Amino acid sequence: MLVNLTDVDLRMLRIFCAIVDAGGFTAAQVPLNTSLSRLSVLVRDLEVRLGYSLCKRGKSGFQLTEEGEETYAAAQELFANIGHFRQRTAMLSGRHRELLRIGTVDSLITLEHSPVPAAIAQLRAELPGVHIDLHVMRPDELEQAVLEERIQVAVGAFHHRLSGLHYQALFEEEQHLYCGSGHPFFTRLDQNLTYEELSTADYVDRGYVAENKRPCELRFASAVSAFSMEAIALLVFSDTYIGYLPTHYAASWVERGRLRSIMPQRLAYSSAFHCITRQGVDQNSTVSRFLEKLIAHASLHLP
Missing domain, CATH: 1.10.10.10 (Winged helix-like DNA-binding domain superfamily/Winged helix DNA-binding domain)
Structure with a gap:
C-alpha cells in the first residue's frame, strides 16, 4: 500500500x-x-x-x-x-505571467525556413513578455516529456504514435548516407559500390529508432548506436563509420570536401516532422497562438 x-x-x-x-x-x-x-x-x-x-x-x-x-x-x-x-506557481512567482515550454530535436539550426524560430519570433512580437523554456532532446524523450506535461509543445521526427499525444504534420527532412573524407568509400564511384559492400561497413545507428524502422533495404552487419545528430557526425568524421545525416546539416561539410553522400539516388529518404501536444489538455492562449504560428509557417514551405 x-x-x-x-x-x-x-x-x-x-x-x-x-x-x-x-x-x-x-x-x-x-x-x-x-x-x-x-x-x-x-x-x-x-x-x-x-x-x-x-x-x-x-x-x-x-x-x-x-x-x-x-x-x-x-x-x-x-x-x-x-x-x-x-503553471500556476510559475504565474504566482511574479517573474513572468506567460510561460511556454518547447522541445525540439537537435541540429535544426541549419534547416532553411525552419518554422520553430519563425514562430518564436512572431509570438514574441505579439507577446514580448512571454518567457520561453526551450529544451533539446531525443524524439523518444520529447514524447515522454509531453506526456508528463514537462513541456507543452515538441517538434521532431517521431517513430511511434503513442496514445495520449496529438501529432500534427509540419515538414519533411531529407536524409543521406554519408562517409568521411578518409573513409575507403569516399573516393569510390557510386556505380562501383554494391549493397553487399555497404552492408559490411561499420554503421552509426540512431539508438532511438527500432531495427525495423531503419531506412531503405540496407541491413548492416556491424552497427554502433548514437543518440544525436552531432554524435553521428562525430563518428562519421572518424572515417571509420558511415551514417545518415540530414542534408541541410551536412551541406557545409560536403562543400568543404569533408563528407560525401553515398548513393543518394537510391538510399536517400525523408523523415516526417510533427509537432506534438498532450491530448485532453486545455492549452492556454500562449500555447495555442504558438501552435497556430508554427503550423502556418510550416505550411508556407510545403512542396
Missing part, C-alpha cells in the same frame, strides 16, 4: 503509464530506451509498493487488470495536476 508518494514512486508510475501508452513491455523498450527485463522489474517493484497486480503478461499478450486500469487513470490525473501546479 502506498502511504507516502516518493520521487521513485512517481518515476515508476510514469514508466508504467508509458508502457500502457506503448501497448506493452516489448513496444515500450525503444521509447523508454530500457531493456525488457528492466521494465519488468520496475513494474513488479511498483506492484509491490501498491499491493496489487497491475497487468498480465504472457503468451496472451499485455493486458491491464481492473486495478491497473484504475491506477493508470489515477496516474494521468496526478500528472495533469502536477502540470497545472507548475
Whole structure:
C-alpha cells in the first residue's frame, strides 16, 4: 500500500503509464530506451509498493487488470495536476505571467525556413513578455516529456504514435548516407559500390529508432548506436563509420570536401516532422497562438 508518494514512486508510475501508452513491455523498450527485463522489474517493484497486480503478461499478450486500469487513470490525473501546479506557481512567482515550454530535436539550426524560430519570433512580437523554456532532446524523450506535461509543445521526427499525444504534420527532412573524407568509400564511384559492400561497413545507428524502422533495404552487419545528430557526425568524421545525416546539416561539410553522400539516388529518404501536444489538455492562449504560428509557417514551405 502506498502511504507516502516518493520521487521513485512517481518515476515508476510514469514508466508504467508509458508502457500502457506503448501497448506493452516489448513496444515500450525503444521509447523508454530500457531493456525488457528492466521494465519488468520496475513494474513488479511498483506492484509491490501498491499491493496489487497491475497487468498480465504472457503468451496472451499485455493486458491491464481492473486495478491497473484504475491506477493508470489515477496516474494521468496526478500528472495533469502536477502540470497545472507548475503553471500556476510559475504565474504566482511574479517573474513572468506567460510561460511556454518547447522541445525540439537537435541540429535544426541549419534547416532553411525552419518554422520553430519563425514562430518564436512572431509570438514574441505579439507577446514580448512571454518567457520561453526551450529544451533539446531525443524524439523518444520529447514524447515522454509531453506526456508528463514537462513541456507543452515538441517538434521532431517521431517513430511511434503513442496514445495520449496529438501529432500534427509540419515538414519533411531529407536524409543521406554519408562517409568521411578518409573513409575507403569516399573516393569510390557510386556505380562501383554494391549493397553487399555497404552492408559490411561499420554503421552509426540512431539508438532511438527500432531495427525495423531503419531506412531503405540496407541491413548492416556491424552497427554502433548514437543518440544525436552531432554524435553521428562525430563518428562519421572518424572515417571509420558511415551514417545518415540530414542534408541541410551536412551541406557545409560536403562543400568543404569533408563528407560525401553515398548513393543518394537510391538510399536517400525523408523523415516526417510533427509537432506534438498532450491530448485532453486545455492549452492556454500562449500555447495555442504558438501552435497556430508554427503550423502556418510550416505550411508556407510545403512542396
